[in-house]
Amino acid sequence: MTDLPPPDAPAPAPPPTGVTAPGQDRLADGEWHRLHPATPLLRGGIAFVAILGVIIVNLRDIVIDIVFGGPDFDEDYNPVTFILEHDYLGLVVLGIIVGLLLTIGAFWLSWRMHTFRITDQLVEVRSGILFRTHRRGRLDRIQGINIVRPFLARLVGAAKLEVSVAGEDANIQLAYLGSSAADDLRREILLLASGTRQATDATAPAAASSGSLVTDRVNELLAPELDPSLAPPESVVKMHPGRLVGSLLLSVGTIIAVIAVVLVIVFSVQLEVGLVIFGLIPAAIAFGSYNFSRLTRSLRYSIASTPDGVRVGFGLLSTSNDTLPPGRIHAVQVSQPLLWRLTGWWEIKINRASSSSAQGAAGQANTTILPVGTMADVRKVLELVLPHMTGDIDLLERAIVSRGGDDGFTTSPRRAAIVRWFSWRRNGVAQTPGAVLLRRGAIWRELVIVPTARIQSVALNRGPFARRLRIAKVRVHTVAGPVSAYVGALDQDFAVEFFESVAHEAVAAGQADRSHRWRDEGAE
Amino acid sequence: MTLELPDTQWRRVSPKYIVVDLVGTLIMAVIVVGGASIAPAVSGNAWLWFIPGSLAVVFLVTLAVTPRRVRAIGYQLREDDLLFRRGILFQRFVSVPYGRMQLVDVNRGPLARAVGLSELKFVTAAAATGVTVPGLPEAEAEELRDRLVGLAESRRAGL
Numbered sequence: 001m002t003d004l005p006p007p008d009a010p011a012p013a014p015p016p017t018g019v020t021a022p023g024q025d026r027l028a029d030g031e032w033h034r035l036h037p038a039t040p041l042l043r044g045g046i047a048f049v050a051i052l053g054v055i056i057v058n059l060r061d062i063v064i065d066i067v068f069g070g071p072d073f074d075e076d077y078n079p080v081t082f083i084l085e086h087d088y089l090g091l092v093v094l095g096i097i098v099g100l101l102l103t104i105g106a107f108w109l110s111w112r113m114h115t116f117r118i119t120d121q122l123v124e125v126r127s128g129i130l131f132r133t134h135r136r137g138r139l140d141r142i143q144g145i146n147i148v149r150p151f152l153a154r155l156v157g158a159a160k161l162e163v164s165v166a167g168e169d170a171n172i173q174l175a176y177l178g179s180s181a182a183d184d185l186r187r188e189i190l191l192l193a194s195g196t197r198q199a200t201d202a203t204a205p206a207a208a209s210s211g212s213l214v215t216d217r218v219n220e221l222l223a224p225e226l227d228p229s230l231a232p233p234e235s236v237v238k239m240h241p242g243r244l245v246g247s248l249l250l251s252v253g254t255i256i257a258v259i260a261v262v263l264v265i266v267f268s269v270q271l272e273v274g275l276v277i278f279g280l281i282p283a284a285i286a287f288g289s290y291n292f293s294r295l296t297r298s299l300r301y302s303i304a305s306t307p308d309g310v311r312v313g314f315g316l317l318s319t320s321n322d323t324l325p326p327g328r329i330h331a332v333q334v335s336q337p338l339l340w341r342l343t344g345w346w347e348i349k350i351n352r353a354s355s356s357s358a359q360g361a362a363g364q365a366n367t368t369i370l371p372v373g374t375m376a377d378v379r380k381v382l383e384l385v386l387p388h389m390t391g392d393i394d395l396l397e398r399a400i401v402s403r404g405g406d407d408g409f410t411t412s413p414r415r416a417a418i419v420r421w422f423s424w425r426r427n428g429v430a431q432t433p434g435a436v437l438l439r440r441g442a443i444w445r446e447l448v449i450v451p452t453a454r455i456q457s458v459a460l461n462r463g464p465f466a467r468r469l470r471i472a473k474v475r476v477h478t479v480a481g482p483v484s485a486y487v488g489a490l491d492q493d494f495a496v497e498f499f500e501s502v503a504h505e506a507v508a509a510g511q512a513d514r515s516h517r518w519r520d521e522g523a524e
Numbered sequence: 525m526t527l528e529l530p531d532t533q534w535r536r537v538s539p540k541y542i543v544v545d546l547v548g549t550l551i552m553a554v555i556v557v558g559g560a561s562i563a564p565a566v567s568g569n570a571w572l573w574f575i576p577g578s579l580a581v582v583f584l585v586t587l588a589v590t591p592r593r594v595r596a597i598g599y600q601l602r603e604d605d606l607l608f609r610r611g612i613l614f615q616r617f618v619s620v621p622y623g624r625m626q627l628v629d630v631n632r633g634p635l636a637r638a639v640g641l642s643e644l645k646f647v648t649a650a651a652a653t654g655v656t657v658p659g660l661p662e663a664e665a666e667e668l669r670d671r672l673v674g675l676a677e678s679r680r681a682g683l
Contacts, residue, residue, distance in 0.1 A: 166649065353649060456624050456650035460617040462527055467615075472527065477650035496529055503619035507604035510623050511679065 027181060028118040028188035032126075035114055036158045036176045040107035042150075043175060048103065116174055118185070120192050123163050123172050137165040137172045139193040140516045143354040144309075145186045146322040146366065149179065154319070161185060164354030166479075171354060186323060190308035193325065195517030235302035235313075236380040237373055243345070244298055247372035248291050250339040257287055298371040303381060308518075310384045312369055322366055327515025328352060329385050330454040331476075332369075333483040334378055334400055335446040346378045346400075347371065350385065351481025367482050375401070386449060388434045399430065399437055400447045409439060410498070416471050416489040429474065429487050429498060434509070436476055436502055438487045448485045450476050452502075452509035460499040462492065474499055527615050532607065534598030540639045541659025542594045546587060547635055553583035599657050604679075606646065606672070608655045618655050623679035624648045628669045632662075644668060 027033050036042075083092055106129070114127040123137045146162040153159060158176035165172065177185065248254065264280060302313040309325040331351040340346070348370035370381045379397060383390050398407050404425030411428030412420055420427050423442035430437040436455070438448040455476055462472040466488075472495035473488035490498070557576045564572035592612055600607045605621045629645040636643065636658075642665035646655040660668065 455621075456648040457618055457620040457653040457655070459619075459652075460527070460615075462615045464613045467613075475652070477648070477652045479649050480651050492527060496527065499617065499619070500529065503605055503607075503621070506619075507621045507623070510621055 027177075027185045028192060030117060030119045032115040032117045035111065035116070035174065036178050036181075037111070038153075038156050038158055039114070039176045040111050042153050042156070042158060118189055118192065123189065125172055125174065135172055137163055139189065140195075141165050142189070142193050142325065143328045143352055144322055144324045144366075145189060146320060147182050147186060148320040149315075149318060151317040154179075154317075159183075163189065164352075166353040187308075190323065190325060193517075194308060194519035235304050236384065237301070237303050237370065237377045239298065239301040239371075239373075241299060243343075243372055244295055246343065247340065247345055248294060250343065250345075251337065252339065253287075254291075255339070257283075301371060303369065303384060305384050310369075312366075320366075324352070324385075325515075326387060326518045327451075327453065327513065329451070330478040331451075331481065331483040331485050332382070332385055332449045333446060334382070334396075334449075336444065338444055340372070341445075344374055345372050346375065348373075348378065348381055348385075349482045351478050351483045353479045382449075386435065386451065388451070389432065389449075392432050392434075395432065396437075396447070396449070399439060400445070402426065403442070404428070409437070410490070410494055412471070412489040413491045415469055416491075418469065419466075419471070420489050424489065427487060427489055429490065431498075431501065431505065436485070436505075438474075438476070438485050440487060448483055450478055450485050452505045453513035453515070454478060455502065455506035455509070458499055458502045458506065460495055466492075471495070474502070476502065526612070527617070529607070529617065532600055534600055534609065537594060537597050537657065537659035538641060538661055539594075541636075541641055542591050544633075544635045544639060544641060544659065545590050545594055548633075549583065549586055549590060553580070553587075557583065594659065597658065601671075606655070608657065618653065620646055620648060620653060620655055621679070622672065622675040625672060625676040628672050628676075630665050630669055642666075646672075 083089055109129055110127070113129055113132075114125075116123070116125045118124075121139055123139065125133075125135045127133050143164045143166050146164065148160045148162060149158075150160070153176055157179045159179045159182040160173060160175040161177055161182045163172040163174070174182075174185070261280060261284075296316040297314050297318075299316045300313065300319065302311075304311050304313075306323065309323050309328070311321065311323045313319065313321040329350050329352060333349045334346055335349070336346050347368070349367050350369050352367065369385060370377060373381065375397065378400070379393050382396055383393055389396070395408065399409065402409070404411050404427075409428040409430045411426065412424040414424070416427075417424045423440065426439060426442045426445075428439055430439075435452055436450045438450070440446045440448075455478065457477045459475045459477065460472055461475065466472060469489075470492045471489045472492040473486060474490060474495050475484075475486035478485055557580050560576040560579055561573075564570070564576065589612070593610075596612045596615075597610045599609070605619045606625075608618045608620070610616055625646055626649060627647045629647065631643045631645060632641070633643070640662050641659050642662050643656060643658045644660055644665050645657075646653065
């Protein structure tokens with residue numbers, strides 16, 4: 001997806017005068033554009049400010065000592081006294097000014113040299129001063145577009161747009177753009193990628209700008225998911241903070257932590273060593289901050305349907321907002337951790353072809369598409385992520401909660417109970433016209449749905465022990481991700497039949513699939 | 525009873541590959557068993573000979589079943605997909621639709637090259653696919669690669 005210009009080609013000339021800063025007009029017009037002017041500050045400038053802060057804090061003591069004649073000023077030999085004694089003050093000031101100018105110049109130059117353009121085939125980014133990089137992504141290979149707004153960037157109204165293309169670390173980052181420019185650009189890229197011919201019709205109705213810069217910023221902070229050009233998509237799932245807290249409390253980690261704390265307290269009381277309790281504090285802090293970050297990033301979860309795919313938003317302070325075009329979801333897993341059974345909550349994860357986008361806002365893995373939800377929520381999310389299966393949602397729900405038996409699944413034979421003690425009745429597979437369903441587990445319940453058009457290959461495995469039981473394992477290969485699509489302990493004759501049938505269906509569905517240009521009906 | 529798929533005519537790999545596999549395993553065995561023998565030889569502790577001894581047994585068994593294992597490797601070009609099988613004790617069948625192949629690699633190790641064999645590796649977007657057909661005569665491997673690339677091109681699908 002990425003390529004450097006051929007070595008003999010002259011380095012791309014500095015952008016011609018036609019280069020425009022974002023925010024002026026459409027960005028996806030095939031011309032080269034520059035990023036948001038605050039980019040250098042947001043990307044590297046923060047480190048610079050931090051260094052400056054450290055220096056100032058360290059010098060503060062010395063300065064206070066000099067001014068107020070601190071007690072140990074005379075004994076201390078510090079840089080400031082050195083400079084003052086040798087009359088280097090002018091030199092130092094000059095050095096600082098030159099250093100500052102150089103840094104600012106370098107930042108400015110790197111901003112000048114960092115340009116991007118979007119044509120109707122490609123997304124291209126050129127960057128670097130000495131070492132030029134030139135990265136290109138094909139629009140029909142786009143796996144998703146993520147808009148991330150780290151907290152500081154949100155304050156200045158900037159956003160990072162990440163176009164993920166299939167492959168390891170194959171993402172094209174446009175950091176940073178103006179907040180509303182990023183939203184517009186995403187819509188335009190998606191339009192171009194979708195194969196719609198008249199992409200130009202989609203010129204944005206100008207964002208409802210209220211004029212004042214401050215009110216704009218405030219509005220964005222309060223409503224970061226609001227896309228000014230579309231009617232704001234209504235999230236189909238509402239995340240209640242209480243449920244989120246409950247879901248974290250009901251995790252195995254929490255239970256273990258509570259038991260450990262109780263044990264430690266009991267022992268320390270018994271043995272009369274009270275200080276042991278203080279040893280728990282670091283662990284408590286670590287545990288608390290882990291859960292707190294999970295909480296804050298899931299707190300403003302939203303999922304909505306847009307014409308160009310599913311949009312998933314996360315994050316409270318730093319937000320991320322990911323759009324997945326149709327046909328970019330390679331596998332879906334609905335699962336239920338043991339303790340969530342008490343409350344009837346479920347979690348949905350997906351596999352997608354781009355992997356480096358794993359870091360969304362605050363480290364949110366972009367593969368969790370529903371952090372916690374009831375069965376009603378699961379149904380709504382499944383409807384969104386599997387648009388071709390909306391008619392089968394009832395079947396899916398039955399498949400998820402069923403204890404096994406008459407539900408369309410072919411499950412493990414009775415003799416496989418040796419290897420699937422509790423789940424042999426439930427452990428099984430089914431095929432619908434658009435997908436393969438694989439179900440596992442009676443205690444930790446899971447259902448994996450793989451759209452047939454996304455299957456990469458199918459495998460059938462049997463080890464020596466399974467051979468004695470006349471059972472086999474079928475694995476459907478999809479792109480790498482948290483979901484693994486396999487079911488073991490199937491009757492071997494059925495497994496062979498199923499393997500053949502899935503292999504056949506995968507070919508047919510792959511041929512018929514046109515979702516890489518999802519709005520381009522019929523034409524290749 | 526071994527697992528069989530209905531109506532399949534497996535194409536087997538060259539018998540010469542048995543030699544390649546045997547020699548490769550033998551070299552590995554010498555290195556590993558030799559390495560594991562250093563400790564008992566130096567320390568003089570007779571009990572430590574247990575480690576290289578048991579390793580040697582494992583390698584002997586591996587060598588003994590190698591011919592059967594190589595004969596169990598097979599592949600078939602069906603109308604729309606490539607079918608691959610290997611293993612006797614741990615059997616594995618994989619079906620890869622042609623349109624899903626991202627690239628086809630031809631590799632030659634030093635041993636295989638000495639007897640004129642190549643290895644064909646198929647890569648899809650899923651890392652788990654892992655289909656590698658060893659022991660193909662060089663000409664056949666080249667021809668197969670060109671054919672598969674052609675097939676993949678004509679049936680190219682998205683991801």
